[in-house]
Amino acid sequence: MESPIKIQDAHPEKPVRGAWFLRHLEDLFLRADRLVSKLIPAHLNPLTQCGALANMSFLIALASGVLLLFWYVPSVHQAWESLENMSWLGQMVRSLHRYSSDATLFFVLIHAVRMGVGGRFGGARWIAWVSGIVLIGFLWAIGWMGYWLVWDVRAQTLAIGTAQILEFIPIFTEPMSRTFLTDEGVSTGLFFMIFFFHMMLPLAMGVALWIHISRMNRAKFLTSLPMGLWLTATLFVVALVFPATSAEQAKMAVHAQEFTSDWWYLLPMALTERLSGGLLVALLLGGTSLLLTIPWWMTRGIIQKAVVDTDHCNGCARCVDDCPYNAIVMVARSDGHPRYELQAEVDPDKCVGCGICAGSCNPGGIGLPQLPVQDERRRIDQWIDQVLAQNDAPCIAFLCASSAAADFQVAQDGRCSQLEGWRVMAVPCTGWVQALTLERALRRGAKHILIVGCTREDPHYREGVKWTELRLGGEREPVLRRNKINAEGVHFVTYNRSEKQRFIAAATALRNAEPGEISAPRAPEYSRARQIFGGIIVAAALAIPLALLSDAPSLVPTSRTPELVVSVKYRPNSVRDCRPMTEAEKASTPKHMRSADATICERNLPDVRVGIWIDGVEQVQRVYAAKGLSSDGPSIGTEYIELSPGLHRVSVRIGNTAEPGTWSDQWEGELNFEVGRRQVILYENREGFIIAR
Numbered sequence: 130m131e132s133p134i135k136i137q138d139a140h141p142e143k144p145v146r147g148a149w150f151l152r153h154l155e156d157l158f159l160r161a162d163r164l165v166s167k168l169i170p171a172h173l174n175p176l177t178q179c180g181a182l183a184n185m186s187f188l189i190a191l192a193s194g195v196l197l198l199f200w201y202v203p204s205v206h207q208a209w210e211s212l213e214n215m216s217w218l219g220q221m222v223r224s225l226h227r228y229s230s231d232a233t234l235f236f237v238l239i240h241a242v243r244m245g246v247g248g249r250f251g252g253a254r255w256i257a258w259v260s261g262i263v264l265i266g267f268l269w270a271i272g273w274m275g276y277w278l279v280w281d282v283r284a285q286t287l288a289i290g291t292a293q294i295l296e297f298i299p300i301f302t303e304p305m306s307r308t309f310l311t312d313e314g315v316s317t318g319l320f321f322m323i324f325f326f327h328m329m330l331p332l333a334m335g336v337a338l339w340i341h342i343s344r345m346n347r348a349k350f351l352t353s354l355p356m357g358l359w360l361t362a363t364l365f366v367v368a369l370v371f372p373a374t375s376a377e378q379a380k381m382a383v384h385a386q387e388f389t390s391d392w393w394y395l396l397p398m399a400l401t402e403r404l405s406g407g408l409l410v411a412l413l414l415g416g417t418s419l420l421l422t423i424p425w426w427m428t429r430g431i432i433q434k435a436v437v438d439t440d441h442c443n444g445c446a447r448c449v450d451d452c453p454y455n456a457i458v459m460v461a462r463s464d465g466h467p468r469y470e471l472q473a474e475v476d477p478d479k480c481v482g483c484g485i486c487a488g489s490c491n492p493g494g495i496g497l498p499q500l501p502v503q504d505e506r507r508r509i510d511q512w513i514d515q516v517l518a519q520n521d522a523p524c525i526a527f528l529c530a531s532s533a534a535a536d537f538q539v540a541q542d543g544r545c546s547q548l549e550g551w552r553v554m555a556v557p558c559t560g561w562v563q564a565l566t567l568e569r570a571l572r573r574g575a576k577h578i579l580i581v582g583c584t585r586e587d588p589h590y591r592e593g594v595k596w597t598e599l600r601l602g603g604e605r606e607p608v609l610r611r612n613k614i615n616a617e618g619v620h621f622v623t624y625n626r627s628e629k630q631r632f633i634a635a636a637t638a639l640r641n642a643e644p645g646e647i648s649a650p651r652a653p654e655y656s657r658a659r660q661i662f663g664g665i666i667v668a669a670a671l672a673i674p675l676a677l678l679s680d681a682p683s684l685v686p687t688s689r690t691p692e693l694v695v696s697v698k699y700r701p702n703s704v705r706d707c708r709p710m711t712e713a714e715k716a717s718t719p720k721h722m723r724s725a726d727a728t729i730c731e732r733n734l735p736d737v738r739v740g741i742w743i744d745g746v747e748q749v750q751r752v753y754a755a756k757g758l759s760s761d762g763p764s765i766g767t768e769y770i771e772l773s774p775g776l777h778r779v780s781v782r783i784g785n786t787a788e789p790g791t792w793s794d795q796w797e798g799e800l801n802f803e804v805g806r807r808q809v810i811l812y813e814n815r816e817g818f819i820i821a822r
Contacts, residue, residue: 133538139530139555141433141482141497145248146426152535152626154246159627162586168663170655173356175671177586179240181352184338185360186232187268188351191331193226201278205320208280209378224368230272231393231679232364235671237265245423247589252432253344253454253479255424260341262420267334272394274327280320282388283395285309285379286685290401294413297406303756303765307696310767310809311821312381344479345591346455363668371676382821384692384805390683399684433499434480435487437473439464442494444471447606448486451560453591456480457495483590485560488600491607497557505554506566512543512552513573522576524640526551527562529593531583533624533632547633550640551579558582559621560593564600564609571614577639581632582623594623617645691774691802694809695781696767697753699737737764738784740792743777772802781810781818794818 145151158176165174175182200219202211215223241261244250250258273291277284292305308314342348352360376388390398400409439462449457456479459471466472473486473495486495493502509525516523526548528534534553539545543552556562559582567578580601582594599605601621609616620639624632639647655663741749749768756762782795796818800808809821 133540134555135535136528136532136537136539136553136555137530137535139500139557141484141499141557142248142251142428144429145251146429148248151246151248155243156627158243158246159584159625162584162625163627165667166653168666169660171586172353173359173660173664174586175236175356175360175667176239176243177584178349178352178356179236179243181349182356182360183233183236183240184350185352185357186229186236186364187331187334189361189364190226190229190233193222193229196222197226203278203321203324205280205315205317208278208320209375212279212375220372221368224371224373225364227373227391228364228367228371228675228679230275231391231675232360234265234268234272234393235675237268241265243587249589250424251428252424253456253481256344257341258424259421260337262417264334264337264341266417267330267337269394271327271330271334272391274323274330276391276395277323278320278327279375280379281376282379282385283376283390283398283683285381286385286402286683287395287398288379290398293401293406294409295406297410303698303763304767307698307765307767309381310694310696310811312379313821314811315381344454344456346453347592359664359668363672367672367676371680373679382806382809384688384807385685386687386689386805388683389680390685392678392681396684402685433482433497434477435475435482435484435495436498437475437495438493439466439472440494441492442469442472442490443492444469444473445490446471446473447489448473448495451489451592451596452486453483453593454479454481457486481590483558483560483593484556485558485590485593485596488560488563488596489607491563491565493563497561500556500561502563502566506569508543509552509554509566509570510573513570513575515542516552517574521550523570523574524551524577524579525570525575526553526579526581526636527556527559528553529559529582529589530555530557531589531626532581533626533629534581535626536629548636548640551636558588558590558593559597560590562597564607567609567619568614571618576618576644578619579636579639580619580621582621584625585623597621615644620647689805690771691804692807693741693743693770693772693777693779693800693802694767694807695739695741695749695770695812696765696809697737697739697783697812698763698765699753699783699785699812699814700763736784736786738789738792739766739768740780740782740784741768741770742780742782743770743772745778745780774802774804776801779808779810781812783812783814785814796820 161176162171162174165176171177197219200211200215200222202208212223244258244261273287277288277291289306289309292309296304296306308316308319342350351357390396400412404412435456444459444462446459449459456476457473458476460474462469462472464472475495482497484497484500487493487497487500487502490496490502496502512525513523528537534547537545537547537553539553539555543554545551545553559580562580570578580597582597583589585594585598588594596605598621600607601609601619603609603611609619622632622635624635737753737755739749739751739753740747748770751766751768753764753766755764776799778797778799780795780797782792784792786793794812794814794817796810796812798820800820802808811819811821
């Protein structure tokens with residue numbers, strides 16, 4: 130005798146590693162959905178449509194960003210002042226831009242986490258997952274650069290942190306951190322480039338978003354009008370109550386002190402000041418690779434795809450219309466059928482194995498190989514006959530693998546210990562259930578037929594619950610022909626995994642009732658006042674953490690200790706060392722390049738040494754290597770030395786020979802070191818010493 134299986138094992142998708150843990154995390158979302166549904170109608174629940182809310186927030190951020198250009202000046206010397214001197218209208222637009230940007234990332238993260246804990250990333254869904262991670266990266270980069278454009282101490286800190294990361298990547302001839310040592314050194318061209326990418330990256334996001342939804346049929350890109358109005362009004366209220374402000378203006382010679390930070394975008398700044406550039410790059414690449422490859426290392430096994438049975442396919446194309454994932458197309462028949470010109474064809478790269486197509490085909494021309502329609506109908510017939518032979522009333526239940534019955538154990542004969550008196554069939558989605566199968570079971574003698582879905586608002590398989598409801602209600606083909614049967618025996622309900630006990634109680638009551646005595650649970654009624662009051666509570670519950678984390682205490686370590694910074698850029702004149710070629714070298718040289726006095730000349734760059742003395746005590750003795758792929762570029766290096774406040778005598782010496790103690794250039798003088806500030810000494814051999822004061 131075969132051992133019982135769990136309802137959730139009916140999922141055709143690849144098993145997910147850590148599924149038990151992920152299901153418990155998903156239960157938190159399901160419980161939150163139940164809580165929200167007590168306040169507002171389920172179709173207005175923001176937690177079940179975070180993707181559409183993120184898109185709507187992004188459009189608001191895009192529009193407000195364009196309007197902000199009426200006041201903002203994209204110049205490193207004028208950016209901060211242009212934002213500080215805006216009118217009240219400009220300030221309102223700026224605040225709306227900030228909070229809509231935060232809301233975009235807020236809803237995107239909720240959407241991504243919900244898809245992740247729900248295991249909706251394997252198989253054909255990999256492209257949506259990977260493109261989603263890319264979208265998050267683009268979105269975060271846009272926000273990161275947006276804060277750079279304010280050019281306050283937040284921008285100063287993240288610019289230095291960004292430079293630290295980029296210095297580890299050998300794409301710049303000169304370390305970027307040298308750019309941010311003095312106010313005069315900050316490049317206007319670099320600032321404008323950041324502004325340019327901040328404006329252009331949303332176009333790349335548009336392409337990534339198209340890829341993200343390319344495999345979805347009838348993708349819901351934006352929210353409904355009521356949800357859009359609630360979102361816009363909430364963002365306006367937050368912008369009025371918590372206006373966005375700048376921190377102190379960026380000054381390179383001043384250590385950034387306590388300031389608030391937008392954790393939605395700037396939380397990584399807590400790491401840039403604590404970790405080296407190499408470790409930051411390793412974390413970035415490692416974390417990104419880990420997230421991008423989740424569809425492969427988190428899943429195992431082979432997914433079950435839908436297949437077409439041409440003997441039963443009549444070319445009606447209902448499966449094409451019903452497939453939520455664009456996985457089915459109509460093609461010319463391969464069997465030469467005299468009556469039908471077309472047949473369905475499944476694209477295995479797009480099919481997720483939901484079985485919704487099976488429910489759209491009464492003849493059983495398409496379906497899942499592990500749930501063949503004709504065989505399952507005969508199995509149900511056997512169950513009904515067995516129960517009738519025992520003088521009992523047959524009750525048949527079709528249970529979705531993501532519903533409240535996911536953990537139930539089902540025996541081969543359909544018996545389930547949690548549902549006494551029911552014969553149970555586990556299905557991946559209620560969309561698999563065919564109307565003809567229900568009619569056949571009722572004619573054979575079934576008393577009750579119970580179809581249980583997971584949730585209407587955010588089902589595991591898109592549109593499966595929706596199509597089931599419409600087919601049973603006679604609004605979508607193939608319909609349940611109520612004039613042919615006693616339709617009072619058919620019950621369609623939805624219970625998510627957090628409602629197990631409620632479902633068991635409802636199923637038990639239905640089992641003991643006569644057809645028509647118990648109707649399906651009705652959705653609660655919401656008065657206009659209740660909807661408004663509930664909407665305010667839900668909006669506030671989301672807006673408060675959004676606003677608080679947008680202006681939270683910074684986690685960036687600060688220091689008020691005075692500091693001396695010495696940055697050297699030395700371009701030495703190369704020395705050519707020439708010598709005659711040896712006989713072996715001549716023999717390896719092509720004949721047309723040989724000459725009697727052939728020589729080999731090599732360019733040698735002298736060592737560049739830097740020495741720093743404070744109050745007559747040597748602090749630094751360093752040799753800087755030449756930059757460049759051929760080591761023929763300038764020698765560049767920066768030294769940071771913390772000092773006590775007050776006057777100190779500083780001596781900086783530069784040497785371009787290999788002889789220790791021989792210096793080609795030097796500067797010496799007294800500098801006053803103040804708390805919270807630093808003194809910067811720049812040196813270039815073609816310009817000499819520059820004391821930035």
